[in-house]
Amino acid sequence: xxxxxxxxxxxxxxxxxxxxxxxxxxxxxxxxxxxxxxxxxxxxxxxxxxxxxxxxxxxxxxxxxxxxxxxxxxxxxxxxxxxxxxxxxxxxxxxxxxxxxxxxxxxxxxxxxxxxxxxxxxxxxxxxxxxxxxxxxxxxx
Amino acid sequence: xxxxxxxxxxxxxxxxxxxxxxxxxxxxxxxxxxxxxxxxxxxxxxxxxxxxxxxxxxxxxxxxxxxxxxxxxxxxxxxxxxxxxxxxxxxxxxxxxxxxxxxxxxxxxxxxxxxxxxxxxxxxxxxxxxxxxxxxxxxxxxxxxxxxxxxxxxxxxxxxxxxxxxxxxxxxxxxxxxxxxxxxxxxxxxxxxxxxxxxxxxxxxxxxxxxxxxxxxxxxxxxxxxxxxxxxxxxxxxxxxxxxxxxxxxxxxxxxxxxxxxxxxxxxxxxxxxxxxxxxxxxxxxxxxxxxxxx
Numbered sequence: 001x002x003x004x005x006x007x008x009x010x011x012x013x014x015x016x017x018x019x020x021x022x023x024x025x026x027x028x029x030x031x032x033x034x035x036x037x038x039x040x041x042x043x044x045x046x047x048x049x050x051x052x053x054x055x056x057x058x059x060x061x062x063x064x065x066x067x068x069x070x071x072x073x074x075x076x077x078x079x080x081x082x083x084x085x086x087x088x089x090x091x092x093x094x095x096x097x098x099x100x101x102x103x104x105x106x107x108x109x110x111x112x113x114x115x116x117x118x119x120x121x122x123x124x125x126x127x128x129x130x131x132x133x134x135x136x137x138x139x140x141x
Numbered sequence: 142x143x144x145x146x147x148x149x150x151x152x153x154x155x156x157x158x159x160x161x162x163x164x165x166x167x168x169x170x171x172x173x174x175x176x177x178x179x180x181x182x183x184x185x186x187x188x189x190x191x192x193x194x195x196x197x198x199x200x201x202x203x204x205x206x207x208x209x210x211x212x213x214x215x216x217x218x219x220x221x222x223x224x225x226x227x228x229x230x231x232x233x234x235x236x237x238x239x240x241x242x243x244x245x246x247x248x249x250x251x252x253x254x255x256x257x258x259x260x261x262x263x264x265x266x267x268x269x270x271x272x273x274x275x276x277x278x279x280x281x282x283x284x285x286x287x288x289x290x291x292x293x294x295x296x297x298x299x300x301x302x303x304x305x306x307x308x309x310x311x312x313x314x315x316x317x318x319x320x321x322x323x324x325x326x327x328x329x330x331x332x333x334x335x336x337x338x339x340x341x342x343x344x345x346x347x348x349x350x351x352x353x354x355x356x357x358x359x360x361x362x363x364x365x366x367x368x369x370x371x372x373x374x375x376x377x378x379x380x381x382x383x384x385x386x387x388x389x390x391x392x393x394x395x396x397x398x399x400x401x402x403x404x405x406x407x408x409x410x411x412x413x414x415x416x417x418x419x420x421x422x423x424x425x426x427x428x429x430x431x432x433x434x435x436x
Contacts, residue, residue, distance in 0.1 A: 005256070005264065005267070005268065005272065006252060006256050006267055006271075006272070006389060007271075007272060007389065007390075007391065007397065007399075008271045008272065008360060008389050008399045008401070009271065009272055009273065009274055009276065011274070011276045012271060012276055012279055012360055013326075013360040013369055013399075014369060015327075015329065015369050015370050015373075015376075017329075018328065018329055018331075019284075020283070020284035020287035020288060020357075021279075021280035021281060021282075021283045021284030021287065021357070022280070022283075023283075023326070023357075023359060023360050024326045024327060024328045024359060024360075024379075025283075025287060025328065025355075025357060026328065026353045026354060026355050026356075026379075027287070027290070027353065027354045027355075027356060028344075028346030028347070028351065028352070028353055029346070029351070029352030029353060029354055029407070030346070030352075035348070035349070035350045036341070036348070037339075037340035037341060037343075037348055037349060037413075039339055039340055039341065061338065062338065062339065063338050063339060064338070064339035064340070064341075065339060065340055066340065067233060069233055069234055069414070069415060070233075070340070070413075070414060070415055072415075073414075073415025073427060073429065074337065074338050074339065074415070074429075076427065077336075077337075077374055077415075077427075077428075077429070078336065078338060081336070081374055090425070091415070091417050091425065091426070091427035093234065093417075094234055094235070094236040094417035094425065094427075095232070095234045095235050095236060096235075096236035096238075100234070101236075111234065
């Protein structure tokens with residue numbers, strides 16, 4: 001008996017059309033506890049005319065979430081997918097080994113997004129993602 | 142003009158069901174959306190199954206083996222005694238490292254123990270369901286479990302027996318396992334679903350607080366970068382922390398951290414975050430993950 005007998009063939013989890021029997025398929029449950037997400041942080045980026053098909057009716061792309069980390073994550077995904085920025089900066093930041101590591105190779109013990117300058121850091125990052133495009137940030141409690 | 146009508150063309154509210162099923166709205170028929178009422182019906186079926194299983198467990202006239210055979214969904218055999226080895230969902234911004242060689246070896250050792258003690262019938266079930274190149278049986282039986290809301294008693298005799306052999310192999314692993322697992326699986330968004338730029342862009346039934354049921358067996362990976370679909374923005378990746386399931390990966394230099402989750406699991410979407418993770422090359426990537434907490 002060798003361990004190779006209990007290995008899974010890769011085709012069991014290959015990507016494909018969603019239908020019963022495909023790996024990863026789930027069933028949504030209607031639940032009274034579902035709540036509309038609270039989005040307290042928002043960034044609006046006015047897109048150039050050539051990207052108007054990706055914009056809202058006011059010509060901007062809006063990224064919003066419950067935290068600035070969500071907003072910059074969504075914005076970076078959009079930039080990577082839809083813009084021609086050759087050198088998309090690395091992810092904004094992460095926590096590892098008790099320390100925060102930031103996209104500009106700096107580190108900190110506490111998250112810079114918990115401080116009073118959070119919006120400024122986000123603005124600087126978004127300007128790298130969307131060079132030359134007007135950016136407006138807003139935050140509600 | 143001005144008279145009110147019943148607006149017969151108005152679309153009925155729909156909820157996304159990636160498992161696919163009844164199509165209820167003209168404009169979204171490409172997506173696998175099912176009417177919320179239909180999902181509720183199956184939700185009730187699951188609830189009825191759970192109640193029946195609990196009542197059966199109280200029937201002392203049957204042996205435990207007989208009670209297990211007649212259960213709709215498998216019994217949870219997992220336990221983690223050590224607080225140190227009990228994990229929780231990562232906090233926002235936490236780096237998701239790849240599974241270390243030591244962790245892979247520990248899990249492989251338990252798997253090898255289970256494998257060595259397993260009867261021939263379980264070896265046969267693992268081979269035909271998971272290892273053989275032909276995946277038809279896996280898809281057919283998993284599809285049947287979906288239709289039956291995870292209830293193996295609704296399957297034919299042969300399929301039910303095979304499902305329960307797989308259940309028992311998983312339970313053997315769960316009894317020996319002493320730690321939690323953090324695993325990932327991706328599902329594809331319908332082609333016509335918009336990009337996720339905000340929490341409100343998530344499919345309505347994947348918003349935080351929603352419930353999801355995995356009626357089928359589910360193959361996950363411990364490493365996010367190894368999960369099929371992790372590099373696609375058209376996929377949603379679920380992050381699950383659980384004591385359930387069986388490690389099916391390897392411990393050698395071949396990268397394989399496959400983990401099999403049992404059928405009949407229910408979760409609540411705890412949060413939606415952008416998760417930084419270790420890539421195959423040792424660098425770091427980032428993607429949207431939906432964290433699922435067991436119910």
